[in-house]
Each structure stands twice: as C-alpha cells, then as structure tokens.
Amino acid sequence: xxxxxxxxxxxxxxxxxxxxxxxxxxxxxxxxxxxxxxxxxxxxxxxxxxxxxxxxxxxxxxxxxxxxxxxxxxxxxxxxxxxxxxxxxxxxxxxxxxxxxxxxxxxxxxxxxxxxxxxxxxxxxxxxxxxxxxxxxxxxxxxxxxxxxxxxxxxxxxxxxxxxxxxxxxxxxxxxxxxxxxxxxxxxxxxxxxxxxxxxxxxxxxxxxxxxxxxxxxxxxxxxxxxxxxxxxxxxxxxxxxxxxxxxxxxxxxxxxxxxxxxxxxxxxxxxxxxxxxxxxxxxxxxxxxxxxxxxxxxxxxxxxxxxxxxxxxxxxxxxxxxxxxxxxxxxxxxxxxxxxxxxxxxxxxxxxxxxxxxxxxxxxxxxxxxxxxxxxxxxxxxxxxxxxxxxxxxxxxxxxxxxxxxxxxxxxxxxxxxxxxxxxxxxxxxxxxxxxxxxxxxxxxxxxxxxxxxx
Amino acid sequence: xxxxxxxxxxxxxxxxxxxxxxxxxxxxxxxxxxxxxxxxxxxxxxxxxxxxxxxxxxxxxxxxxxxxxxxxxxxxxxxxxxxxxxxxxxxxxxxxxxxxxxxxxxxxxxxxxxxxxxxxxxxxxxxxxxxxxxxxxxxxxxxxxxxxxxxxxxxxxxxxxxxxxxxxxxxxxxxxxxxxxxxxxxxxxxxxxxxxxxxxxxxxxxxxxxxxxxxxxxxxxxxxxxxxxxxxxxxxxxxxxxxxxxxxxxxxxxxxxxxxxxxxxxxxxxxxxxxxxxxxxxxxxxxxxxxxxxxxxxxxxxxxxxxxxxxxxxxxxxxxxxxxxxxxxxxxxxxxxxxxxxxxxxxxxxxxxxxxxxxxxxxxxxxxxxxxxxxxxxxxxxxxxxxxxxxxxxxxxxxxxxxxxxxxxxxxxxxxxxxxxxxxxxxxxxxxxxxxxxxxxxxxxxxxxxxxxxxxxxxxxxxxxxxxxxxxxxxxxxxxxxxxxxxxxxxxxxxxxxxxxxxxxxxxxxxxxxxxxxx
Numbered sequence: 023x024x025x026x027x028x029x030x031x032x033x034x035x036x037x038x039x040x041x042x043x044x045x046x047x048x049x050x051x052x053x054x055x056x057x058x059x060x061x062x063x064x065x066x067x068x069x070x071x072x073x074x075x076x077x078x079x080x081x082x083x084x085x086x087x088x089x090x091x092x093x094x095x096x097x098x099x100x101x102x103x104x105x106x107x108x109x110x111x112x113x114x115x116x117x118x119x120x121x122x123x124x125x126x127x128x129x130x131x132x133x134x135x136x137x138x139x140x141x142x143x144x145x146x147x148x149x150x151x152x153x154x155x156x157x158x159x160x161x162x163x164x165x166x167x168x169x170x171x172x173x174x175x176x177x178x179x180x181x182x183x184x185x186x187x188x189x190x191x192x193x194x195x196x197x198x199x200x201x202x203x204x205x206x207x208x209x210x211x212x213x214x215x216x217x218x219x220x221x222x223x224x225x226x227x228x229x230x231x232x233x234x235x236x237x238x239x240x241x242x243x244x245x246x247x248x249x250x251x252x253x254x255x256x257x258x259x260x261x262x263x264x265x266x267x268x269x270x271x272x273x274x275x276x277x278x279x280x281x282x283x284x285x286x287x288x289x290x291x292x293x294x295x296x297x298x299x300x301x302x303x304x305x306x307x308x309x310x311x312x313x314x315x316x317x318x319x320x321x322x323x324x325x326x327x328x329x330x331x332x333x334x335x336x337x338x339x340x341x342x343x344x345x346x347x348x349x350x351x352x353x354x355x356x357x358x359x360x361x362x363x364x365x366x367x368x369x370x371x372x373x374x375x376x377x378x379x380x381x382x383x384x385x386x387x388x389x390x391x392x393x394x395x396x397x398x399x400x401x402x403x404x405x406x407x408x409x410x411x412x413x414x415x416x417x418x419x420x421x422x423x424x425x426x427x428x429x430x431x432x433x434x435x436x437x438x439x440x441x442x443x444x445x446x447x448x449x450x451x452x453x454x455x456x457x458x459x460x461x462x463x464x465x466x467x468x469x470x471x472x473x474x475x476x477x478x
Numbered sequence: 479x480x481x482x483x484x485x486x487x488x489x490x491x492x493x494x495x496x497x498x499x500x501x502x503x504x505x506x507x508x509x510x511x512x513x514x515x516x517x518x519x520x521x522x523x524x525x526x527x528x529x530x531x532x533x534x535x536x537x538x539x540x541x542x543x544x545x546x547x548x549x550x551x552x553x554x555x556x557x558x559x560x561x562x563x564x565x566x567x568x569x570x571x572x573x574x575x576x577x578x579x580x581x582x583x584x585x586x587x588x589x590x591x592x593x594x595x596x597x598x599x600x601x602x603x604x605x606x607x608x609x610x611x612x613x614x615x616x617x618x619x620x621x622x623x624x625x626x627x628x629x630x631x632x633x634x635x636x637x638x639x640x641x642x643x644x645x646x647x648x649x650x651x652x653x654x655x656x657x658x659x660x661x662x663x664x665x666x667x668x669x670x671x672x673x674x675x676x677x678x679x680x681x682x683x684x685x686x687x688x689x690x691x692x693x694x695x696x697x698x699x700x701x702x703x704x705x706x707x708x709x710x711x712x713x714x715x716x717x718x719x720x721x722x723x724x725x726x727x728x729x730x731x732x733x734x735x736x737x738x739x740x741x742x743x744x745x746x747x748x749x750x751x752x753x754x755x756x757x758x759x760x761x762x763x764x765x766x767x768x769x770x771x772x773x774x775x776x777x778x779x780x781x782x783x784x785x786x787x788x789x790x791x792x793x794x795x796x797x798x799x800x801x802x803x804x805x806x807x808x809x810x811x812x813x814x815x816x817x818x819x820x821x822x823x824x825x826x827x828x829x830x831x832x833x834x835x836x837x838x839x840x841x842x843x844x845x846x847x848x849x850x851x852x853x854x855x856x857x858x859x860x861x862x863x864x865x866x867x868x869x870x871x872x873x874x875x876x877x878x879x880x881x882x883x884x885x886x887x888x889x890x891x892x893x894x895x896x897x898x899x900x901x902x903x904x905x906x907x908x909x910x911x912x913x914x915x916x917x918x919x920x921x922x923x924x925x926x927x928x929x930x931x932x933x934x935x936x937x938x939x940x941x942x943x944x945x946x947x948x949x950x951x952x953x954x955x956x957x958x959x960x961x962x963x964x965x966x967x968x969x970x971x972x973x974x975x976x977x978x979x980x981x982x983x984x985x986x987x988x989x990x991x992x993x994x995x996x997x
Contacts, residue, residue, distance in 0.1 A: 028844070035579055035840070037930035038852050046859045046931060055851045058858055058875055059751055061720040066757045072750050073621040075614070077842025080583055087836060091592030093607030095600055104597040107823055114515070116548055118589075120555045125562035128580050130572055131777040134908050135967040136899065136959050140562035141776035144555070147504050150980040154542050160978045163777070166633035169823030198823045205795075205819035208644060209679030248531060277527055277536055292823075299589075302608050303598030303824025304633065305779035317976065323777065328972035330964040340972040346636070346673035347913075351682045356673035359634035359767065359782075363775025373504050374551050377543035379515035385527060386520055392530070393522035411531040432601050440599045463521040 034080070095437065101465055102437040103394070105415045105456025106244070107168065107196050107270040108303050109295045112460055117297045117370045121363055131323070131362070135338040136330075141362065142337035145325035148369040155272065155372070156289045157280025158311035162322035164365035165308030165357060168292025169199040172238070172268045173206035174321050174355055175290035175310055179236035179264035181319050181354065182287075186211025187235040190263075192225035193218050194243025196270055197445040199291075223247030223408030223417070227254040234263040240291070241267055241281065242274045245454065246391070246415030247408050251278070255285030264288060271295055274413040276384035288312045297371030298364050307364045318344060321355030386459045387414035390466065394457040397470035403477060407452055415456040417442065421477055424453040430476035438473055501557040505980050508546035542982030561963050562776070563907050569929055569937050571860075573879045573910035573922025574668070574716060576746050576768035581840065584772070584833040593832055598824040602809045608828065609808035612799045615835040616783075622838075622846065623742075623762050624755030625785035629794045631826040635743060638763030638782030639674040639710075644818045645786060645793040646708045646737045646761060647678060652793075652816065655735065658707035662736075664693050666717055666914040671710045671741060680707055687916050691717040691872040695726055702734045711759075712741040714748065716914040716922075717872055718857065718879040728758025737761065737790075745769040746926070747854055747878035750847030760787045770834035781830035792816040797825070852927035853878040856934060860923055863938045867945040871917050878926075884919035892948040892955045894919040899966065900947070900958035904940035 026040065027033030038046075043055070052058060059067075078086060091097050102110065121127060125140055132138030132145075145163045152161040165171040176189055191200060193216050204214060212235065217225050223245045230237055237258045242248045251267065258265040267281040269291035275281075281289045294306035312320055318341065326340035346353040375383060391414040399406050403421035420427050424441040431438045443450035457466055528536050546554075563570070570577035588594065596608055616628045632638040643661070650658045661675040664685045672682040683701055688694040692715065702709075709731050713721045721727065731738050740759040746769045754762040766772045766781030774780075786794065796817040797810035810825070841849065854877055861870065861880040868882035884894040898908030898921070910922040925934060948955050959965065 035581060036848060036852055036927055037933075038855070038927070042931040043852075043855060046855055050855075050858050050862045052875075055855060058851075058854045061722050061875060061877070062748070062752050063722055063725070066724055066752050068624070068751060068753045068756060072843040072846055074618045074838055074843050074846065077845055078839050080840070083583060083836060083840055084587060086839065087587035087832070088590060090607040090611050091587075091590035093610065094592035094596050095604030096595035096597075097590065097592030097607075100604060102597055102600070104599050106599060108598055110595075110597070114548075116552055120552065120559075122585060123556065123559045124564040124566040125559040126555075126564075126776055127585075127773045128565035128577075129562045129776045130570070130575055130577060130774050130907070134563075134898070134902070135969070136962040136964055137561070137563040137902055137907065138776075139963060140558040140560065143501075143503070143558045143561075144776075146978075146980070149978055150503075150505065151543070153979040153981070154540050166637060166779075167823045170633070170637070170821065196823070198820060201820045202823060205644070205821055206640075208818065209647065248535065250535070252534075276540070277531075279535060279537055299594035299829070300597050301588075301594055302596040302600075302605070302828035303826075304822065305827040305829055306823070317978070324976070324978055326972040327977040328968045330967050332965055334964055336964040336967045338967040338969045338972045340969065340976055340978075342973075346669040348669070349673070350669045351672035351676045353669070353673040353676075356636045356640060356670050356677045357634075358636045358670050359778040359780040361633075361775075361779040362777030363773065364779055366776065370551060370555055373544045373546060373554075374514035374548060375543075376508075376512070376514055376545050377539045377541070378511075378513055378545070379517075380543065381539055382517060383515070385525070386517060388527060388530070389520055389522050389525045392525045411535070428601060429603075432604055437597070437600060437604070459517065462518075466522070 100435055100437060101468060103439050103455050103457060103469055104437055106440040106454055107198065107292065108300050109271055109456060110300060110458055110460045111295050113297055113299060114371065114374060117367050117374065120370055121367050126366055127363060132339060135336065139336060142325050144366050144369055146327065146337050148365050149325060151369060151372045152309060152311055155275050156311045157282025158289050159314035160317050161309055161311035162320050162324055164360040164362060165310060165322050166361060167304060167306040167308045168270055169202040171290040171308035171310050172199045173203040175266045175288045176203050176236055177206060178288060178319055178321065179266060180210065180212060182264060182316060183235050183262060187233040189214050189236050189238065190217055190230060190234055191238035192240060192243060194225055194245055194247065195238055195240045195268055196244045199268060219245065222410030224249050224410050227257045229257055230261055230263040232262050236264045236266050238266040238268060241269055241278060242271060242413045245408055245417050246412045247410040248278060248413055251281060251284035259285050266290065271413065273384050273387060276380040287316065293368045294364065297367030305361050305364050307361050307368050317341065319354055320344065322357050322360060383459060390414065390457040390459065390461055391416060394455060394466045394469065397466055398455065398473060401470065401474045401477060414458050415454060417452050417454050420451050420453055423450050427453065427473065427476055431472050434472050436469055436472045438469055501554060503980055504544050504546065504554050505542065507550055507554060508544050510545055512545045512547050514546050514548045514551050568905050569925065569933050570907040571909050571923045571925050572907060573924040574743055576924060576926055577774065578771050578926040579928035580771050580773040581837065584836050587836055588829050588832045602807065606808055609799050611835055612831060613801065613808055615831055616799065618838045619764060619783055619785060622749065623785040624753030625762060626788040627791045627794060628783050628785045630783045630831055631795045631822050632782035632784055633822055633827050634778060634780035634782045635763055635765045636670040636674065637821055638784045639670055639741065640677060641795060641821050642739050642761040642763055642784045643674055643678045643708065645790050646739065648793040648818050649737065649790055650707060657705055660706045662698065662701050662706060662709045664711065664715065666715050666916045667710060667712055668716065668741060668743060691719045692721050692723060693727060695723055698727065699730050702730050702736060704734060706734055706736040708737045708739050710739045710741065712743060714744045714877040717881050718876040719872060720877055724757050743768060744878060747850055749850040750843065751850050755787065760790060766830050766834040770837050772830045772833040779827050779830055781827050781834060793818050795819065795821050849927050856925040856927060856929060859934060860925060860938060864941055867942050879922055879924035881917055882921045883917050884921065887945065887948040888919060890948050890952040892952045894921050896955045896958060897921060897944055900944045900955045901940060902959040903961045906937055906940065
C-alpha cells in the first residue's frame with residue numbers, strides 16, 4: 023500500500039486512507055485485502071488490469087466531457103425543429119435547481135416512509151396533477167419512458183381481459199412505441215393490426231370485435247394531428263376492448279378534451295415535456311394512469327395518503343402486492359426502478375405553470391407551429407400532408423426526398439424536422455416539423471428560408 | 479406533541495423539529511391569480527384554438543391546478559425535501575442498493591448543452607460526440623465484465639433482465655430449440671428475477687440455497703435438463719457471498735444446453751477481481767445507478783446495460799452504435815435482422831450513461847479495483863465488529879454486504895423492522911430488511927466504499943447501542959422512530975382504502991385535521 027491515496031485518480035471519492043485500511047484489516051484479523059477475496063477461487067480470479075482508459079483528474083474530466091459534448095450539434099447553437107416524441111421545451115432554472123437537492127437526488131426508493139416523506143409527498147402531488155391533466159382517477163409514480171409505458175399498458179389490457187387477442191393501434195401511434203410494444207409482447211398471445219389515418223390525419227376506428235383486447239390511439243398523434251378522442255371512445259365503449267390513449271406530447275392536453283372524459287380506460291406515455299431536457303432521448307418520464315377500478319392491475323409504484331401513529335397525515339408506498347418484490351413471479355410487471363427524479367421535475371414544472379401557465383404555454387406552442395406551417399407551405403413545392411387540426415407539430419411534403427433536405431439544411435446549421443421515410447418508405451418525401459415556445463419568429467423564418475434555399 | 483392542531487401539516491408550531499418546517503400539499507398553498515412561470519411576448523400571430531379545432535374539442539382551465547409563485551414552489555419543495563434522507567445526509571447502508579456518493583462533477587458535465595440539448599433524431603453527422611461517448615462506455619463495460627458486446631438501451635436493472643432473458647429465448651429459438659420453458663432461479667434472488675421470467679412467458683423454478691448460503695448444486699443438477707432455458711444467478715449473491723462453485727454451475731448449465739444469466743446488482747464487489755465473461759456467464763446486466771454511482775433519484779432514473787457473449791450479440795436490441803471503417807464516423811446501426819427489437823423509445827437513458835462514463839474515467843483500472851477492495855473491507859469490518867451483538871447466519875468472510883438477522887433481539891420482542899426504525903433516530907438510513915427471503919428477519923448492510931472509518935465506527939456503536947436497548951428497553955425500540963417528522967405510517971390503512979390523488983372536488987378530506995380524524 024502506498025502512503026497516500028492518489029489525488030490524480032480515484033482517491034477523492036474514497037474516504038479510506040492507507041492507515042485506515044491497515045487498522046481495519048487488523049480488526050478483521052486478516053493479513054491482506056487479498057484474503058478478503060479468498061472465496062473467489064484462484065481459477066476464477068482476474069489477474070490483469072482492466073483495459074479501461076486512464077484515470078482523469080476532475081479538471082481533465084471536465085475538459086474531456088466538454089470536448090465530447092462540443093462535437094454535438096446543439097453545442098454549436100444548431101437550430102432544431104425535431105419533436106417526434108422528444109420535444110424542445112424551456113426548463114425553468116428553479117426546476118433543475120430543486121431536483122439537484124441531495125435529499126431528492128441521492129435518496130432511495132421511499133420504502134422507509136418516515137425518512138422519505140419528501141419523495142412520497144412529491145409523488146402524491148405528481149399522481150394528483152397527472153390525474154387532473156388526463157382526467158383519469160389514478161396515476162402511478164412513473165415508469166421508464168413513454169414507449170415502454172404504452173407497451174405495459176397493452177399488457178395490462180391483456181391482463182384485464184384475461185386472455186390474448188388482437189390489438190388495434192393507430193398508424194398515428196409513434197412507430198418506436200409500436201416496436202417496443204411488439205418486443206414486450208414477443209412471447210404473448212397478442213397480434214397487432216394498424217388502423218390507418220385519413221386525409222385529415224385522424225384515425226378511423228372501427229367497432230372492435232370481441233377478440234380485440236385493446237384499441238390504442240395517440241393524442242396528439244405521431245403526425246401532430248389532434249384526434250377526435252370522444253368519437254373514438256364512443257366507438258370502443260361497451261365492448262371487451264380497452265381504450266388506451268397514448269401521448270408523446272402531454273402539453274397538448276392543456277387544450278384537448280381529457281382522455282378520461284373521452285372514455286379512456288388506460289392512459290400511458292410520456293411527460294418529459296414538463297421539466298426535462300431532451301438528453302438524446304433519455305431519461306424521460308413514462309407514466310400510466312387508469313380508471314379506479316383497474317388500480318390493482320396497474321404496474322409500478324403508487325404513493326397513497328395515510329396517517330402516522332398520532333393521526334397526522336403522511337404518505338406511504340401502497341398496494342405493493344402488485345409488485346415484484348412482494349409477488350415475485352405473479353407481479354403485474356417486473357418494473358422496479360422508475361424515473362422518479364424526472365417525474366419530480368415534471369411535478370415541479372407543472373406546479374410552476376399552474377392552471378394559467380400550462381394553458382398559455384400550450385397556446386404559444388399552437389401559435390408557433392401554426393406560423394411555421396404557414397411559412398413552410400408558402401414555399402413552392404412544399405405542401406401540408408394533413409388538413410386536420412394540429413398542435414405543435416405537423417407534416418409537410420417536400421418536392422424531393424426529405425433526407426436530402428435535412429442533410430443540406432444541417433450543413434447550414436438547421437435541422438428542419440424528422441424524416442418520416444425512416445419509419446415508412448412510402449413517406450420518403452415527408453418531414454415532421456415541430457415548433458414550440460423555444461423558437462422565435464426569427465428562428466422559424468430562418469427555417470423557412472433555409473428549406474426554400476435547399477429546395478430550389 | 480399531541481395537541482389538536484399538531485398534525486404535522488397544520489400551522490401549529492412544534493417544539494421538537496427545530497428548522498424542519500411543516501408543509502401541506504401544494505394544492506393547499508397559493509391564491510387566485512398567482513403565477514410561477516415566465517413566457518416571452520408572443521411574436522407570431524395568436525391562434526384562436528376554439529376556432530382552429532372546434533369548440534367541442536377544447537377544454538377549459540384545469541380545475542385544481544395550483545396557482546403559486548416561483549417562490550412558493552421553491553419553499554414548498556425545499557421544505558418537503560428536508561423530510562428526506564440522502565446519501566449526503568449520512569451513512570446509507572441499504573443492502574443490495576449500493577448507495578454510494580454521487581460525484582458533483584457528474585451533474586455539471588451532463589448539463590452541457592451538447593448533451594442535454596441533443597435530440598435523439600439528430601443526424602449522426604452532428605452527434606459524433608454523443609455516439610463516441612456511447613462507444614467508449616460500451617468498451618469500458620465490456621472490459622469490466624469480460625463480455626463481447628453491451629447494449630446501453632435498458633432503462634434499469636429489471637428492463638435489463640427482460641432484455642437479457644429475451645435474447646436467451648431468441649438464441650434458443652434461432653437454433654430451433656423450442657422446448658426450453660424453465661428458468662432456474664435461486665431462492666435468494668431479487669423479486670425482479672422470477673417476475674422477469676414470467677413476463678417473458680417462461681416458468682420460474684426455485685432452486686434452494688445450501689447451508690453455506692450458496693446454490694445447492696445437487697438441486698440445480700436435478701432441475702437442469704433439455705427444457706431449461708436459463709439459470710438466473712446473482713453473483714456475488716444477495717447473501718453477500720461469492721458463488722464459489724461457479725465452475726460446476728457453468729458445467730451443469732452449459733452441459734444441458736442452457737444459458738447463464740447473471741444479475742449484476744452486486745458488481746461493485748468484484749470490479750477488477752473477477753469478470754463474469756471469464757467464469758462462464760453468458761448474459762450480465764449492470765445497474766449503473768448502483769456500481770457506477772448515478773444518483774438513485776428517489777427511485778430512478780437508472781441504467782441497465784446488458785453485456786453478452788459473442789453468440790448472443792446478433793440478438794441485441796437495435797440500434798447498436800458502430801463505426802464506419804472508411805470514414806471513421808460513428809453511426810446507429812438499425813439493420814440488425816436478428817435483434818429482439820427495441821425496449822426503449824430511443825437509445826436508453828443517455829444522461830445516465832454520461833454520468834457512468836465520467837465515473838469510470840475518474841477511476842481508471844486501479845480506481846475501479848480499489849472500489850471493490852474498500853467496499854469489501856468495509857462490509858467485513860462491520861461484520862467483525864457486530865458479530866457478537868447480532869446473529870450472523872453465515873459466519874464467513876463476506877463480500878460487499880453483510881447479512882445479520884434479528885434472532886437475538888426477537889427474544890425481547892424486537893424485530894428487524896424495529897431495529898431499522900431505531901437506527902433512524904441515530905441518524906442513519908436503515909439497512910435493507912426482510913431480504914433476502916431465505917434469512918428470517920434479515921438485516922442486509924452494504925456500507926459501500928464511500929464511507930470513512932470514523933463513520934463506520936459511529937454506525938457500529940449505534941447498532942451496538944440498539945442491541946443493548948433491545949434488552950433493557952425493548953418498548954422504546956419498538957416505538958421508534960422518535961425523532962422523525964412523522965412517526966410510523968399506517969401502511970395497512972393506505973392499502974385498505976387507497977387515497978392516491980388529491981382532487982379539487984374532495985379537497986376537504988385532505989385538509990389538515992386533528993389527530994385520528996382523517997376520513
């Protein structure tokens with residue numbers, strides 16, 4: 023053992039010094055650290071030095087990570103109009119500051135309720151806010167991301183129906199969400215059929231037969247179009263099929279008819295638009311909400327109100343008999359860790375927006391996207407693909423493959439949208455464009471000018 | 479302490495809490511017209527949403543949403559945060575969870591706009607830094623585990639398990655080996671293991687532990703056959719013991735054509751000491767929020783990369799990150815025909831990957847090994863000093879965690895849970911209790927390497943004091959905690975009549991009320 027810990031390498035994170043180690047070995051009654059690993063048979067020991075890159079001091083680390091980050095477009099102020107399940111929104115400074123309080127950031131899942139009331143109360147408030155936003159009775163404490171949450175919603179519908187069958191989902195359900203649900207259902211008795219969208223971009227929903235487990239619509243849908251949820255809900259109602267409403271952009275719900283009012287049985291998807299960075303697609307904030315009658319079939323954690331021994335209000339994780347650590351093989355899901363800290367950011371941002379702010383923010387988004395759509399479709403050869411109502415996203419058809427346009431624009435510092443051809447070759451010339459409160463009029467004008475220039 | 483208004487959320491002052499402020503629900507704060515947000519003037523034409531969408535398609539303001547200022551929000555969440563215990567509050571010896579210090583520098587680097595502002599559909603040509611980081615992290619995790627490839631996509635350990643078991647199922651299916659339905663799981667396993675197996679439509683079969691606390695080899699041999707898909711092992715296991723018969727286990731499982739899945743929850747103990755890929759393991763998941771110290775966040779987000787042997791690489795979730803040999807450019811490879819598909823909407827919890835990568839780079843090879851050595855040293859130090867005070871079911875050197883039981887204290891009517899709650903009064907987070915299930919009244923202590931000797935000593939003294947108190951004043955231990963903002967919560971009541979949300983129409987039911995009067 024050397025005389026001091028290495029300040030260049032790992033020393034700073036490890037409180038034990040060489041003298042501590044020596045004294046502790048004495049107490050244990052062994053000669054060397056090596057003896058502590060005696061239970062690993064010699065044959066199974068790793069004798070070499072791990073082939074990882076050399077250790078960096080803190081200043082070197084900051085420089086190295088900064089260099090990597092700088093090789094990404096956003097570091098250079100690249101202007102992006104990408105949405106498609108991961109939206110650019112402003113995160114207030116205080117939201118990020120609060121979630122970095124160590125009491126929230128470094129604490130564990132609140133199983134020990136007496137010293138976790140902060141997390142538990144925040145989860146309860148999160149559940150309450152999302153229930154109000156969706157118009158549902160109950161919401162869980164978060165899941166992984168929107169895609170895996172929708173996959174779990176499909177599995178939950180199957181559990182409620184007590185058998186497999188057909189799942190009808192909209193072409194307007196995010197293609198990545200569909201792929202994740204297919205992965206989750208690989209070993210289950212479910213088949214998936216796609217309901218096409220019409221010229222208005224809305225899904226036509228047929229009356230589902232008795233063998234249909236679930237009908238899944240996304241609001242607003244993948245093409246940015248606001249679905250007629252009430253009509254769809256009325257068509258699905260009364261039969262065996264569960265009506266699942268998914269979302270990738272929950273900000274729209276400040277304006278749309280709540281899914282609960284439209285007859286949704288389960289609502290699942292993404293809440294990252296509130297309070298979270300895009301972070302190359304993760305971590306985000308999956309969630310699932312449902313009608314009260316299905317609560318015992320919900321996956322994931324739930325915080326509930328209760329009292330302590332003196333009758334004072336408090337909160338605890340509850341209905342744990344649904345979960346893997348109690349029910350093991352019979353649990354509603356294998357989920358354990360979720361995205362609690364990201365859900366906390368969502369909760370804080372929703373509180374800060376409040377009943378006035380969430381609506382005003384949504385109206386800003388609608389106005390920006392409406393303006394962007396108008397500016398882009400004013401370009402010769404560029405046309406809107408759908409004529410239904412949209413929120414902060416819309417699809418345009420370009421005169422040439424969209425991939426070429428994106429490459430050309432990226433070279434000019436603008437990423438104009440998502441190439442739909444990557445999901446559906448028939449949509450090769452189509453571009454999905456998102457504009458939100460982070461885009462100024464000048465940004466949108468630059469987008470239009472750049473697209474016009476490269477379309478020439 | 480028991481006045482009518484003294485309910486922990488009313489306004490009555492309490493003389494036992496000092497700076498700790500009482501705080502109601504956010505919905506009980508604020509006043510009409512307050513705002514906590516800030517928006518620029520709209521610089522494009524306003525859109526009348528009712529005209530654009532049709533009046534019937536638009537909702538009004540959301541009744542019940544708060545009306546609070548930024549300051550209200552700050553005070554509210556700061557106050558409730560103070561009712562929490564974090565890793566920086568003190569020793570957090572929660573077994574199986576590896577609650578180590580989360581370096582501050584990680585929070586700085588991850589917020590660089592080049593990372594935080596990156597969209598997952600940015601063209602690869604302008605995401606070379608992010609893709610390079612993913613490549614480097616994959617290489618580092620492959621080196622640490624001795625495995626061939628690593629997917630970074632799973633969002634947590636349980637999703638890593640799902641991914642791993644699905645890859646095993648795909649592997650058997652690709653060989654036309656369709657009758658493998660059983661997954662063997664030791665009785666000391668985490669609940670996620672059997673839950674994952676049934677999630678995949680497979681049949682979990684429990685394998686008992688032997689008296690040494692490791693896998694019963696004969697029981698394993700008896701169950702291993704041509705219908706076995708995999709063994710799901712945790713090594714070191716949840717008793718904090720290394721499965722020293724690993725070589726035999728591998729021979730038995732591979733001998734019958736099954737695969738070995740290893741739950742990597744306890745990787746912290748073996749960093750640089752042994753590598754899963756070298757000892758017969760085919761699939762290994764890594765909890766980045768444990769071993770690689772990304773913050774637990776009160777329950778997530780985590781990261782659950784899965785490392786696999788070469789024969790399983792074709793089945794990895796898509797996309798993988800590859801490098802074009804001509805241009806040297808990194809790209810996302812979607813063309814993976816045998817892939818099990820995607821398990822996340824995008825590429826996993828990238829922000830968590832950045833932190834884990836930063837940690838590995840701060841440590842290097844020597845530092846990683848030092849992590850395992852100090853973690854194991856600390857656990858053995860606790861074991862040695864407490865063995866005369868608490869029953870030790872498996873008296874041998876442990877790995878990174880030590881499991882005691884409440885057998886001695888139970889004679890005085892004091893349970894593991896009581897000991898936990900009393901430990902809170904001494905300023906510590908409790909250990910994991912009642913897990914693993916194979917030890918009755920288990921107290922599972924994992925100090926991690928990020929704790930000093932003097933903090934270990936005071937923790938040990940607290941444990942000894944509680945053991946003594948269990949004899950002299952068991953009632954006081956049973957009534958703990960005495961120092962927290964709330965006493966023990968009635969969890970049975972929470973489950974019996976679940977109140978899972980505050981609602982504007984029933985707001986009265988949630989308001990501060992006197993002792994025992996809540997509906």
